[in-house]
Amino acid sequence: MEAITCSNCKSDLRTEDVFCSECGYPERGTDIEKNNFERRIILKKRVVKDAEKKVDSVRIMLYILAGLNIVIGTYYVFLSGDEFLFIDGIAALITGIVFIGCAIWVNNQPLTGVMAAFIFWIVLQILAAIVDPASIFSGILLKIVIIGVFIKGINSAKDAVKYSEQLASMKVK
């Protein structure tokens, strides 16, 4: 066998090798093996894309939560004229700003961003429950959905990192 370069990653193949030792591409393999290699890459790319979509859904949820808080906060602070609502309004505005910050964080650092937002959301629920224990059960279905989105987001962020690394080891951009 003559010396050749890998058509996937351009590194030199040793003369006795069927597979590229750098990226695993079956350079001297059968067409079926080459197809399998391509299919593995496509599958991993799809997993990464799906994971990124789920992380995106966390981001959208954070923007919705931020928007709701900012609308309520603005109403309480500037429009209601109620002194007691004023302070709740300030808290809502801060909450909204923190959620926006978390959404930006998710964009840069998916895993830590989603976790920070999740912990913040949990603390908000705890604070509400301390003031009024019955608040735990109000909108319980929505809360379960939110928890689900957060947990899916954390797992997806991990998957995105893991499969991106595997693709990188197969020299795929």
Added chain:
Amino acid sequence: MAEQVGLEEFELCERCQSQQPLGFKFCGNCGVRNESIQKEQINSAFQIESNLKFLFAYIFIVLFALIINTYIEETFLTVVTVSISFAIIDLVFAIRQPDCFNLLKKQLSVVPIVLVVATFSVTGILVTFLGNGLNELLFQESYSYMYPFYETEFPLLYALLFVAVFPAIFEELAFRGFVFNNLEKVAGMKSAVWGSSFLFALVHFSIISLIWLVPFALLLTYIRRKSGSIGYGMIGHFCHNATVVYLDYAAVL
């Protein structure tokens, strides 16, 4: 030609048992990914996973303790118990990752100490006036850190011990120590700076207080990062809390 090379430069592929160069990424004969290299990757993923578990364990234990704390009536005895409980929680976590104690080994110099004392005395004064203003707006009354300590023989001394000394030592050890270290390993410097400051502010359980607690924590984190020591942070944190307590005490006099 390949047969001339010493045996130690080869390892066997786990799947097809063919000889492959030491540290190969993929087997040239069967195409399988090299397990031992993969194990290294799994180890680093495992390390991150264990850092995350450590952080989550700490946060949930602290949140749980804080929830219980809100249902306990504030007396001198309960304040002492709660302070010591939090100190034990922080110490247990710090001992599990003892490298955070290295942040205490550095010799502190005089000029930075003076700067830190001055800066954090000023932040203490600012937060007292901001906090009093907000509390009066919020509850139509002012809250005092001193209440639980009036029943004791030396109110100011005990207040300083449990409101200034304890939090300064243990919150710095936790949030600028192991929380920061773990976050840095998981997500890098920037996330560690923001994440540890944000968590520090969150465990004070007040949304309004985020306004000054986040910048306060960012300043302490900045000092820890620049100096490589949490000693300055402990001094600063103490000065801040001590100023708040003293102004509280003086206002009642």
